[in-house]
Amino acid sequence: MIGIRTLLITLLLPGVILLLVIDSWNDYRTLAAITNEAYDSALLEPARVLESSIEFTDDGTLAVTTPVYAQVVLESKAGLRKYFRIEEIDPPMPEGATSVPGTGRTLAGMPELPRPPTWPTSGGAPIFFNSVYRDDPVRVVAVARDLYYRGQHRQVLVLVAESIGRRLLAEGAARRQELLRDARMLALVAILVWWGVAWSLRPLTRLRNDIRTRSPDDMTSLDASRVPSEVVPLVEAVNYHIERHRRVLDEQSHFLADASHQLRTPLAIMLTQAQYALREPDHNRAQEGLRAIVDQLGRTRRLTEQLLSLAHASQNEAPTRQLLDLSEVARNVVLQYLPLSHEKHQDLGWVAANVADVAAGMPSASEAIEGSGVTAVIGESALLTxxxxxxxxxxxxxxxxxxxxxxxxxxxxxxxxxxxxxxxDRAEVSVSDNGPGIDAASRGRAFARFDRLGPGRPSISSGSGLGLSIARAYARRNDGDIMLRDGEPNAQGGVGLAAVLWLPLAMPRGIEAGSSHGTVT
Incomplete structure (x- = not known):
């Protein structure tokens, strides 16, 4: 993508140039109109003088008595040549006529002077027009006048022309001044736009330099107070990403520190036990040492598996999901751990969900699956508790x-x-016992890694303190969570612990009340 500076200048300068061109054209037209008006006013003045210099003689004919002032005004100068003509129109043109009659009797001036395109009104309103006389472009004014004397009606046409050389010079000078002024204005605007954009982008340059000069382990947030308000959302988004990355790094650092500490202890114990077994001359006692190593290896294996599970559960990518029956998953887990509970002579029971409660008020399968991202077809006979x-x-x-x-x-x-x-609207699976439990004030710490809580709980030192952390991490990856509640009453007069996994219901169709309800022990 092109830079912001180039983009702004590309967008702004054409518009500024267009406005300057339009403004210059309007100024030029206005100046040309003013110039023409001034020259036309000067051209009309000798025409009025000539018009007023026409008089009747005693025998009723027309005569021109040109005063000295008119002669001075009509004199040609360098670059400004003047011509005039006074002619009598016979017969006079009627009132309201527009066509130009044939050439009348010349009273004074140049007979070949161009005639107006339309006839001027007898009220004295002049007509200005451009023409060519003797290969010289001229500006001509025509004035018609009616004269009355002793019942006689005479009509005269006064024409005065001058070359337009000075007009063109004045317009050219005005045009050059206008172009020069616009060029200066355009250069100033371009400099101001470039400087303004560069000044506005200085905070972004400082932000870039701040990020480039940071050390790789610097996870402090960027300063959003030193950037323009339009860039603040971007800086906040970057800060949010930095905070997330910092949390991930902190979790990884804590995980590595805790894992190294937890693995170092059993390895040291096994090394000591192995050295003891090697030094022990008694075969039976050496066998006891080896059995202790095997037991310690089993606990270390369990710890390693949990650490790997926790590392997998802590990953950020979303898991591949499918529509499944959480009740069936829980039932399989119960069946898997029945042998382990029997070894400790524990009573492990399974209570399935009441399907009638699940089926109440559920939408159809198309409503449930639409928008869920699951590609599946659920038949009418499907049974998901x-x-x-x-x-x-x-x-x-x-x-x-x-x-x-x-x-x-x-x-x-x-x-x-x-x-x-x-x-x-939630599916819950609770694991409840009547053991020593955990007091309510300490349950928040139970999800901390390697934190073994529960005063009076047996064999605490043999646990890793990772089970609840792993369970919660997996639950949250699937849009659920783990909660701790009071369990069943125990022999000490207290209550055990209940760990509850909950997930949002997907609500498919096809659930029939009264099925799959019972207890497995």
Whole structure:
């Protein structure tokens, strides 16, 4: 794209030039009219003198008594040649006539002087016209006069002409002055426009230099107070992008710091255990050390998998979504973790959603799918208890982390219930237990990475503190979230913890009340 300076000058200068041309043309026409009017007034003066110098003689004929003043006025000068003629029109032209009669009797002057194109009125109004006399362009004025004496009616035509050389010189000088003035004005406008645009763009130049001179790790916001108001939205958008990039970098830095710290400890422990097993002469005790290394490797593997999951969940790109049944995803997670809960002798239960609540008030499939970005056809027999738009793998991972946390932190013999439900326009899956729980004031910290909360919860030191962070990251990538609530009452007189995953309902058609409702234990 062309630069702003070039664009503004390209847009402004043609308009300024056009206005100057129009203004110059109007000024030239006005000046030419004034010049012609002044010269015509000077040309009319000898014609009036000649008109008044015509008199009747005693025998009733017409005679011209030219005064000295008229003779002086009619004298030719350098560059201004003058001609005149006085003729008697016989018979006189009637009132209102416009055609020019034939040549009358010349009383004085040049007989070949051009005649007017139309007949002047007898009231004395002059007629000015341009013509050529003896190869000399001239300006001519014609005046007609009626004379009466002792019942006699006579009519005369007075013609006075002068060369237009001086008129042309005056108009040429005026034209040159006008062009020179317009050229100066155009040059001044071009300089002012160039300087004004350059001055207006100086804040952008400073902004560019400020960005170029920054160090790569400088994530401070740009100063929007030093740029024009039209550029402030752009600077604010750049600042918003810088802030987002800074948050991403901060999260990555914290993640790398936390991950390196969390991985360094188990590696150091395993190194110590391996060295102990190598030095131990007793075979049985060496085997115990190796088993401890295997256990530590299992926990480290779990930690590494969670770190990879958290890194994937923290990515900014949107997941590939499809229409799926959140209730079915939750049921598969429950079936997957049944063996792990049985190892701890825990009662893991599954409560499906009431399909009648889901089906109430839902729109048709075309209404639900239109505008959702999902390419699918849902038949009338399709059965989706909790229809949502999301990534099945990510939602499965989120629910798996919630259920793994509940099994891990709940004591032996605890009761864990996974329930699906519809709340308003949202699909919810809750994982509730009757373990030690987390007090309400500390639940906000539970989503922090590597933060193991919950006084009195067993085996806290063996956890990584990443389960809730991973679950929330995956939920938010799918337009949902994770909430913590009070769980079921426990033996200590308190309540356990309930982690709830919610997503917006996609609301497809084809749900039939009374199906898929029950409990799996």
């Amino acid at each position: 909790l229809p949502v738009l999301g990534s099945e793998a990510e939602l499965h991972e989120a629910l798996a982390n919630l259920l793994h946390n509940a099994i891990h932190y709940a004591p032996v013999g605890a009761r864990i219930t996974v329930a699906a439900a519809v709340v308003g």
